[in-house]
Amino acid sequence: MSKGFSRIASQKLPNITLRQMQIFESVVRLGGYTLAARELNLTQPTVSMQMSKLCEILGLELLEQSGRRTHPTSIGREVYDNMREILDRLADLGGLADDLKGVVRGELKVSVITTAAYFMPHYMGKFIERHPLVQPRLTISNRNDALERLRSNQDDLLIMGKVPDSMPVKAHPFINNEVVVIARPDHPLNGKRGISLEQLVGERFLVREPGSGTRRAVDQLLAKHGLKLTPYMELGNAEAIKQGVLAGLGISVLSRRNLDLELGSNRIVILDVQGFPLVRRWYAVHFRGKRLSLVARTFLEYILNEMELEFS
CATH class of the missing domain: 1.10.10.10 (Winged helix-like DNA-binding domain superfamily/Winged helix DNA-binding domain)
Known part of the structure; x- marks a missing residue:
């Protein structure tokens, strides 16, 4: 023994x-x-x-x-950490049994930040069509909550735009994320070419909360040119931003992937601004050294190998 x-x-x-x-x-x-x-x-x-x-x-x-x-x-926090480890190990044991059988089934827990919520459910649905024995668990949250979920190992993968440098994670880039400046079609800047950043910061600007990756990227671009944005209104998610733009409250920046319906119906237009679009990447993130289940590995392979083609 x-x-x-x-x-x-x-x-x-x-x-x-x-x-x-x-x-x-x-x-x-x-x-x-x-x-x-x-x-x-x-x-x-x-x-x-x-x-x-x-x-x-x-x-x-x-x-x-x-x-x-x-x-x-x-x-209680110490007990919680120990019990989480036990439950994670038991989940790994169940996943290992399926891995050995080569069966793609069981829970797939994916967390996405709100700006990725417009495309991720669709492509998770297509994945489930291929693997109907998989039980999807999709959580949509802001960046801070998503990072807390990552920290406490609640999900298989986290889909995000800005990878945290304060945690030992592995990040898999899989598709481009174009951030564009948007306005209502009747906005005075619509149709103008090469709008300067100086003009941009003089407009009424609707922004996301300070922790947003999109806002951080815009702030960094402006800071390189010695400029700073004075928010006209701060809103909590991309849908609220769109509604604010549609209501004529101001202009904003959003991921182009969030705008298919509004651009297709000409309810929102993309402004031609110097330095835009900002091309960023979406990443699938997990802790470095984390053992991914067969389900999670298969989904990760799917988004790495096939979603690039579908979005190109």
Whole structure:
């Protein structure tokens, strides 16, 4: 018998069920019993009862209430990190069994930032057509929330435009992301050629929140020319930006891939501005050294090898 098995056999292990670990992970991640119950198809009293049992088994206070949100205590955070590792290992074990059989099935968890939400669901749908046994889990969030999901290893892949340099990640570039300046067709700058950046910053400008990759790219371009944008209005997502432009509130910048319908119907136009379009890349990101399941590897191969052709 190996030392590892001998150690396990000689220890008294806590009588914790897999379901209790799943419930605790969900409560901490979602910040509440009700949201966890909804995600797991349980009743709120069941979730509460199981958390009480878990605390009793371990003899520890794992959770505390702050306003409407439930947070882990300091020891609860340590327990959470350990339980996440156990659940991840169990998920890897299930994936390994499918890998050995060569079956592309199971959960595919992909998180995308909001600006990628306009094209990613369509291409995930095409992937599912090829592999109907795959269960897609697509989460759309802003950059900060997406990075937190990446940090806590909640997804197989994160689709984003600006790769974080503060985390040890591997980034796979797969398609271009053209950022363009947009306006309503009746805007005075429509039809003018070679609009200067000086003219641009003098216009009423609708911008994304400071953490947005698109806003960061525009700010960096302007800074190179000694210019700075004074936002007329700050909006939380690309759809709000489009609606603001359509309402005549001002001009803005967006990924061209978000504008197919509006450009096709001539409701929005692209302005000819010096330095634009900004050509960036979309990346599929995961932690360096992370073992991707067969499902995740197959999806990554799909977007690397085929989406480039479809978008070219």
